[in-house]
Amino acid sequence: MKEFMLSAQLDLMLFMSGSCGVLIILTLSTHTLSHYRRHILVVMELAATCLLLFDRNAYRFRGVMTDTGFAMVRLSNYMVFALTLVCGMAFSMYLYDVCKNDLKLTDNLKRLVVCNLLGWIGEAMLVISQFTGLYYTIDNTNHYVRAPGFPISYFFPLSIAMLQFTIIIQFRKMLGFGKFFPLLLFTVVPFLASIIQVFAYGLSLTNMSIVGLVVLLYVFEIINMNKLQRAKIEAERANTAKSRFLANMSHEIRTPINTIMGMDEMILREDATNVPKPYFMSIMGYAMDIRMASESLLGLINDILDISKIESGKMHLVEQEYSEEELLHGIITMIRVKSNEKDLTFELDIDKEMPSVLYGDMSKVKQIVLNLLTNAVKYTEEGGFKLTAKVLDKRNSICKIRYEVKDSGIGVKPEDLDKLFTAFERLDEAKNSSIQGTGLGLDISRQFTELMGGKLWCESVYGEGSTFILEISQRVVDFTPIGEFKEKRDEITAGPYIPKLIAPDVKVLVVDDNEMNLSVINGLLKITKVDITDSTSGEDCLKKLDESRYDIVFLDHMMPGMDGIETVQKIREKGITIPVVALTANYSENGEEFYKQYGFDGYLPKPVDGKTLEDTILRFIPKEKISIRTEDINPEDFTELPENLSWLKDVDGVSVDEGIKFSGGVDSFVFSIRLFYDTIYDNLKVISGAYRERNLKLYTIKVHALKSSARIIGATELSELCAAIEDAGNKNDTAFLAENHDRLVNDYMAYKDKLKKFEEMEKEDDNREMIPLDILSDAINALTELVSTMDYDGVEMVLDQLGEYKMPDKEKNIIQDFTMAKKKFDWDEMEKILDTALNK
Numbered sequence: 152m153k154e155f156m157l158s159a160q161l162d163l164m165l166f167m168s169g170s171c172g173v174l175i176i177l178t179l180s181t182h183t184l185s186h187y188r189r190h191i192l193v194v195m196e197l198a199a200t201c202l203l204l205f206d207r208n209a210y211r212f213r214g215v216m217t218d219t220g221f222a223m224v225r226l227s228n229y230m231v232f233a234l235t236l237v238c239g240m241a242f243s244m245y246l247y248d249v250c251k252n253d254l255k256l257t258d259n260l261k262r263l264v265v266c267n268l269l270g271w272i273g274e275a276m277l278v279i280s281q282f283t284g285l286y287y288t289i290d291n292t293n294h295y296v297r298a299p300g301f302p303i304s305y306f307f308p309l310s311i312a313m314l315q316f317t318i319i320i321q322f323r324k325m326l327g328f329g330k331f332f333p334l335l336l337f338t339v340v341p342f343l344a345s346i347i348q349v350f351a352y353g354l355s356l357t358n359m360s361i362v363g364l365v366v367l368l369y370v371f372e373i374i375n376m377n378k379l380q381r382a383k384i385e386a387e388r389a390n391t392a393k394s395r396f397l398a399n400m401s402h403e404i405r406t407p408i409n410t411i412m413g414m415d416e417m418i419l420r421e422d423a424t425n426v427p428k429p430y431f432m433s434i435m436g437y438a439m440d441i442r443m444a445s446e447s448l449l450g451l452i453n454d455i456l457d458i459s460k461i462e463s464g465k466m467h468l469v470e471q472e473y474s475e476e477e478l479l480h481g482i483i484t485m486i487r488v489k490s491n492e493k494d495l496t497f498e499l500d501i502d503k504e505m506p507s508v509l510y511g512d513m514s515k516v517k518q519i520v521l522n523l524l525t526n527a528v529k530y531t532e533e534g535g536f537k538l539t540a541k542v543l544d545k546r547n548s549i550c551k552i553r554y555e556v557k558d559s560g561i562g563v564k565p566e567d568l569d570k571l572f573t574a575f576e577r578l579d580e581a582k583n584s585s586i587q588g589t590g591l592g593l594d595i596s597r598q599f600t601e602l603m604g605g606k607l608w609c610e611s612v613y614g615e616g617s618t619f620i621l622e623i624s625q626r627v628v629d630f631t632p633i634g635e636f637k638e639k640r641d642e643i644t645a646g647p648y649i650p651k652l653i654a655p656d657v658k659v660l661v662v663d664d665n666e667m668n669l670s671v672i673n674g675l676l677k678i679t680k681v682d683i684t685d686s687t688s689g690e691d692c693l694k695k696l697d698e699s700r701y702d703i704v705f706l707d708h709m710m711p712g713m714d715g716i717e718t719v720q721k722i723r724e725k726g727i728t729i730p731v732v733a734l735t736a737n738y739s740e741n742g743e744e745f746y747k748q749y750g751f752d753g754y755l756p757k758p759v760d761g762k763t764l765e766d767t768i769l770r771f772i773p774k775e776k777i778s779i780r781t782e783d784i785n786p787e788d789f790t791e792l793p794e795n796l797s798w799l800k801d802v803d804g805v806s807v808d809e810g811i812k813f814s815g816g817v818d819s820f821v822f823s824i825r826l827f828y829d830t831i832y833d834n835l836k837v838i839s840g841a842y843r844e845r846n847l848k849l850y851t852i853k854v855h856a857l858k859s860s861a862r863i864i865g866a867t868e869l870s871e872l873c874a875a876i877e878d879a880g881n882k883n884d885t886a887f888l889a890e891n892h893d894r895l896v897n898d899y900m901a902y903k904d905k906l907k908k909f910e911e912m913e914k915e916d917d918n919r920e921m922i923p924l925d926i927l928s929d930a931i932n933a934l935t936e937l938v939s940t941m942d943y944d945g946v947e948m949v950l951d952q953l954g955e956y957k958m959p960d961k962e963k964n965i966i967q968d969f970t971m972a973k974k975k976f977d978w979d980e981m982e983k984i985l986d987t988a989l990n991k
Contacts, residue, residue: 175200188248195241202234213294220293228287228295232277232304239311240270242337246315249334254325262318266311273307280304312338408445415441471874472628473513475505476636479540482517483638486524486538493528496535501636502542506550508629512603514871516623519596519607520554523619526593527558531616534559543622550627557618563611571609596621652765654777655680659768660695662686662718663707663734665856666826668759671863672705674819675764689713693721701729703771705755708735708746709852719750730771734759759813792817799824802905810865824864828906832970835899836947842892850888851880857899869898903967922956934969935985938978946981962988 175196178189209227212220243266250256250263280286285300316338323331418438479501490497520538527536536558544551563571571593600607605623659681661672669685676683684701686692690713692706704722708715719731733746733754746754755767769777792799792807800807811820834857841850858873876895879887930953937945953966965988972980 185248185252188245191241191245191248195238195245198234198237198241202231202238205230205234209295215293221289224289224293224295225281229277229281232286233274235308236270236273236277236311239308239315240267243267243270243311243315246318246334249326249330250318250322253330254322256322256325260318262314266314269307269311269314273304276303276307411441411445415445470510470512471871472508472510475507475509476633478513478517479636480638482520482524483538486521486528487638489525489528490535493531495528495531495533498535498537499636499638500537500539500541501633502540503634503636504542504632505540505552506542506545506627506629507631507633508627509550510626510628511623515599515603516625519599519621520556522593522596523554523556523621526619527556527560531558531560534616536560545627545630548627549624551622551624554621555618557616559616562613562615562617563609564613568609568611652769652777653680654768654772655682656776657703657768657772658682658684658699658701660684660686660692660701660704662689662692662704662710662715664688664710665707665860666830668707668734668856668859668863670819670822670826671813672759672764674822675759677819679765679768681768689715689718689721692718693725696722696725696727702776703768704729704731705734706731706751708733709855711849711852716749723750732767732771793821796821798908804866804868804902804905806865806867808865809867810863813863813865820864823860824906825909827860827864827866828902828909831899831903835896839896842888847880847883847885851877854880854895866902869902872898920956922953922958922962926956927953927958927962931985931988935982935989938981938985 175193178192178196205227209224209231212223212227214220215223243263247260247263250260277286280298280300284298286304287298287301288296290296316335319326319331319334319338323335326334415438418434483497483499487497524536524538536556539553539555539557541553542550543553597607600621600623603623605621607619607621609617609619611617659676661669661683663669663672663685664687666687669687673683673685684695684699686695689710692704695701696704706715706718710718713721715733715735719733722731730752731750733751735754735756752771753767755763792811799805805824807820810824811817834853838850838853838857841847841853854873855877858870858877861867861870861873872891872895876888876891879891930949933949934946937949950966950970958966965984969981969984972984
């Protein structure tokens with residue numbers, strides 16, 4: 152029976168050591184554990200695995216009367232003692248991590264240090280015993296024999312277990328049952344097993360219990376991690392709900408506030424003729440109070456929207472090229488008015504070496520610096536403040552910039568400095584009770600700064616003033632220094648760059664799936680007399696290269712089907728060595744190097760700049776094919792809008808000057824903006840269809856193209872929205888897309904109304920037949936039936952047929968409203984519009 156028990160014990164040891172070995176792999180792949188705790192568990196599991204293997208080895212070689220047998224028994228027994236102490240010390244380190252990081256304890260942990268000290272002493276005593284026979288000896292039959300000093304070997308692990316036990320009992324309430332129970336088992340069970348093993352020699356109770364508890368400890372750790380993960384998910388869900396509520400409420404509140412502000416503005420503009428002066432002055436005073444309160448409330452709502460976006464992870468950097476001078480002028484102009492109102496001095500110290508053109512999120516930099524300056528105005532009653540902008544470091548293409556705002560205001564108490572950048576915190580309430588604000592601005596500024604990888608802090612002496620410092624790094628596009636900064640700017644002439652070269656013998660192939668981009672390059676090169684061929688796809692590009700010879704190819708990167716990179720690789724496989732220049736709407740600091748590795752010879756960022764385009768042609772085309780223009784060209788031919796299109800200057804969301812500049816002249820601008828208007832429905836159909844079908848790649852490509860098109864006509868705000876959505880699409884941020892897709896559709900569709908005068912200009916030239924009433928009635932009935940079954944393609948077909956006819960204004964407006972609802976896939980609204988039309 153005894154032999155059977157020993158044999159079963161050996162098999163159990165092998166099984167348990169194998170299980171513990173598997174556990175090592177599982178622990179290393181468990182990323183919910185901290186790095187430190189994961190490695191402590193691995194040490195325990197590795198020690199426990201080896202412990203059983205050596206213990207099993209000692210039993211196997213007992214009684215083997217050979218030199219190998221004696222050596223294996225001695226080595227195995229030594230390793231069993233050593234690894235038992237290692238397990239005890241590793242558990243002490245595990246306990247220390249639990250107390251420090253889970254319970255946030257810093258005191259009463261010296262006992263765990265003593266545990267490890269006892270462990271190291273025990274290891275030293277074990278080495279001594281090997282040479283003195285203090286703990287055990289090996290008799291002539293190769294059996295383990297306890298020596299007089301044997302109890303000392305038990306003193307160290309049992310003392311360690313007792314100290315660990317006292318720690319666990321002391322903090323049992325803080326640990327909670329989920330942690331307390333397995334930790335208690337780890338100290339009590341091996342302790343009891345060791346006592347039993349003293350009297351039941353031959354059974355490996357202590358070692359097997361240690362291994363079993365290591366496994367149990369891992370299981371309990373995973374259970375606790377799962378609980379924490381579930382709690383984290385619930386907390387994130389609650390935080391998301393809160394952020395969504397704040398965002399929705401902020402949007403909802405904006406409408407009545409805008410109404411209040413609009414009505415208040417009408418009061419302020421009322422004619423005072425024959426109105427008693429005291430009464431009129433009272434009304435104006437009340438109206439001014441309403442304006443100040445509503446502006447404050449609107450600012451608060453905007454801040455809450457920013458906070459909700461940041462907390463939900465949907466605040467993105469919208470990076471682009473920007474002029475440092477333009478940034479500073481925009482900031483200073485707004486603050487100068489406020490400083491003059493309070494009769495404060497406003498000094499400037501702008502570094503002459505500041506690079507002229509940078510790349511980054513200009514709007515967020517501007518918002519941070521504006522917030523710091525606005526606070527300086529708010530909290531300064533006498534004296535003034537100073538804005539300093541200087542370059543700290545320039546390395547490669549990165550520039551480190553510091554903005555400082557120093558004021559002579561009330562300052563900040565030392566104990567309040569840590570609260571400055573906390574949301575909704577207002578310091579010194581009694582002293583600042585008359586100052587409007589919520590304390591959100593600095594918190595948002597801090598989070599914007601962190602988003603850009605910068606630093607924002609405050610240095611202050613209470614009662615003397617404060618200095619707020621912002622340090623950020625920006626990529627440099629143009630290192631040319633801005634020189635002496637002038638607050639009063641000379642008049643800046645807008646308009647496109649007028650090419651100086653003539654190259655009628657040069658053949659250029661331009662490949663882009665966006666017709667507007669093709670139009671721009673044609674417009675920019677028109678005056679050069681270059682022979683231009685357009686292509687709208689990679690496949691068509693390859694076909695044209697087979698049919699004819701070109702001097703240079705301008706090839707768009709992002710196209711449906713075969714994109715630019717695939718196309719240029721096919722070109723090179725054909726052995727065609729002509730220069731190929733990449734076109735992309737995504738500026739890249741290392742764009743040249745990036746595209747060269749794929750076979751391009753260079754790259755041009757979109758919207759294409761006239762001078763850069765000309766420089767590219769001069770770079771790649773032989774000089775003998777080019778001549779320099781000598782006759783003068785009247786700039787007005789490029790910049791003056793025709794009188795019948797002057798209304799475009801008043802269109803909200805369109806900068807005519809920017810549009811003319813990026814389109815390459817008035818003719819190209821007019822063509823581009825008209826094409827932009829005419830293709831709104833078709834583009835939205837593709838964009839909305841891709842979004843509906845979750846075709847993220849096509850959706851991102853089409854939004855990328857819209858970003859370029861909007862920039863070309865000077866629709867900067869729409870272009871920036873597209874840039875943010877494109878970035879989210881590339882990052883697979885579906886939450887951001889879900890939040891902003893409707894906004895994109897609405898903002899894009901709004902241009903159909905903003906530019907509707909194009910239709911009015913065409914009415915005289917509209918030779919289409921007026922739609923017969925029976926056909927219109929049949930069409931409305933057909934649409935009603937198709938909408939009830941949500942047949943999108945059928946609706947499209949009927950609308951295409953209606954487009955062949957001219958309609959009365961009333962019916963035309965109904966169809967336009969119906970089409971807008973269709974673009975949003977709002978079937979309920981579509982049905983409502985048709986019901987209204989039928990009832991009338």
